[in-house]
Amino acid sequence: MRNSGILVANDANKDRAKAIIANTHRLGLTNTIVTNLDGxxxxxxxxxxxxxxxxxxxxxxxxxxxxxxxxxxxxxxxxxxxxxxxxxxxxxxxxxxxxxxxxxxxxxxxxxxxxxxxxxxxxxxxxxxxxxxxxxxxxxxxxxxxxxxxxxxxxxxxxxxxxxxxxxxxxxxxxxxxxxxxxxxxxxxxxxx
CATH class of the missing domain: 3.40.50.150 (Vaccinia Virus protein VP39)
Incomplete structure (x- = not known):
C-alpha cells in the first residue's frame, strides 16, 4: 500500500495489539488504525x-x-x-x-x-x-x-x-x-x- 489508503489491523489480544502499534511505529506507517476487537x-x-x-x-x-x-x-x-x-x-x-x-x-x-x-x-x-x-x-x-x-x-x-x-x-x-x-x-x- 506504500503508506497510502487506510490499513486497519485488529487483534483480540490486547498485548498483541500493543505489539502491532509498536511495529507500525518502527516501520514508519502513518496509515494504520489498530483495534482490539473480537474478530x-x-x-x-x-x-x-x-x-x-x-x-x-x-x-x-x-x-x-x-x-x-x-x-x-x-x-x-x-x-x-x-x-x-x-x-x-x-x-x-x-x-x-x-x-x-x-x-x-x-x-x-x-x-x-x-x-x-x-x-x-x-x-x-x-x-x-x-x-x-x-x-x-x-x-x-x-x-x-x-x-x-x-x-x-x-x-x-x-x-x-x-x-x-x-x-x-x-x-x-x-x-x-x-x-x-x-x-x-x-x-x-x-x-x-
Missing part, C-alpha cells in the same frame, strides 16, 4: 473494506517442528474450538468486505495449521454460507488444497488453495486460500460456484 463481531463495528487478511487463530500444527509441545498440548476439544472460531471469524471478515469495490472484494484466509478441519473445511463452510467464490492465490509454489479428503468431497476449486509443509518447502506448515465476495446474500444454496 467474531468485527463487522458490527467496521465494514466496507476492499480487502481483508484473516490470519486465523489455530492449533499451530504447522509449527510442531519448532514447538513440539503443540503435539501434547492440544486435544480434540481444542481443535473444535479453533475451527468453530475460525468459521465465525471468516464469515465476519466476509461480511466486512465491500463486494462492489473496484479494486478488491477479496478475503485471504491463512492458518499455521495443516489440519483439514481448520482449512478446507472452514473454506467449504464459507462457500456454503456466504456469496463468495475461490480464486487463485497467485502463489506459484505450494501443494494444492484438498478437493477430497478421507471420503469428504470439497469444492473442486479448492485446488486454488495452497498448503505448505515443513518437509517439502523448508517452511512452517501453513495454508492459504483467497476468496472473492460477489454479493451480500447470506448463503450460497449450491455450495459450489
Amino acid at each position: 467474531r463481531q468485527f463487522s458490527e463495528h467496521m465494514g466496507g473494506f476492499d480487502r481483508c487478511l484473516v490470519d486465523a487463530p489455530c492449533s499451530g500444527t504447522g509449527v510442531i517442528a519448532k514447538d513440539p509441545a503443540v503435539k501434547s498440548s492440544k486435544d480434540d476439544k481444542d481443535i473444535q474450538r479453533c475451527f468453530t472460531a475460525q468459521r465465525q471469524i471468516l464469515l465476519n471478515a466476509i461480511d466486512s468486505i465491500n463486494e462492489n469495490s473496484t479494486t478488491g472484494g477479496y478475503i485471504v484466509y491463512s492458518t499455521c495449521s495443516i489440519l483439514v478441519e481448520e482449512n478446507e473445511a472452514v473454506i467449504q463452510y464459507a462457500l456454503n454460507n456466504r456469496s463468495v467464490k475461490l480464486v487463485e492465490t497467485g502463489l506459484e509454489f505450494g501443494v494444492e488444497g484438498f478437493t477430497n479428503f478421507k471420503g469428504t468431497a470439497f469444492h473442486p476449486l479448492m485446488k486454488y488453495c495452497r498448503r505448505y509443509y515443513p518437509h517439502l518447502h523448508n517452511l512452517d506448515g501453513f495454508f492459504v486460500a483467497k476468496l472473492k465476495k460477489y454479493s451480500t446474500k447470506q448463503g450460497n444454496k449450491k455450495g459450489f460456484i
Whole structure:
C-alpha cells in the first residue's frame, strides 16, 4: 500500500495489539488504525473494506517442528474450538468486505495449521454460507488444497488453495486460500460456484 489508503489491523489480544502499534511505529506507517476487537463481531463495528487478511487463530500444527509441545498440548476439544472460531471469524471478515469495490472484494484466509478441519473445511463452510467464490492465490509454489479428503468431497476449486509443509518447502506448515465476495446474500444454496 506504500503508506497510502487506510490499513486497519485488529487483534483480540490486547498485548498483541500493543505489539502491532509498536511495529507500525518502527516501520514508519502513518496509515494504520489498530483495534482490539473480537474478530467474531468485527463487522458490527467496521465494514466496507476492499480487502481483508484473516490470519486465523489455530492449533499451530504447522509449527510442531519448532514447538513440539503443540503435539501434547492440544486435544480434540481444542481443535473444535479453533475451527468453530475460525468459521465465525471468516464469515465476519466476509461480511466486512465491500463486494462492489473496484479494486478488491477479496478475503485471504491463512492458518499455521495443516489440519483439514481448520482449512478446507472452514473454506467449504464459507462457500456454503456466504456469496463468495475461490480464486487463485497467485502463489506459484505450494501443494494444492484438498478437493477430497478421507471420503469428504470439497469444492473442486479448492485446488486454488495452497498448503505448505515443513518437509517439502523448508517452511512452517501453513495454508492459504483467497476468496472473492460477489454479493451480500447470506448463503450460497449450491455450495459450489
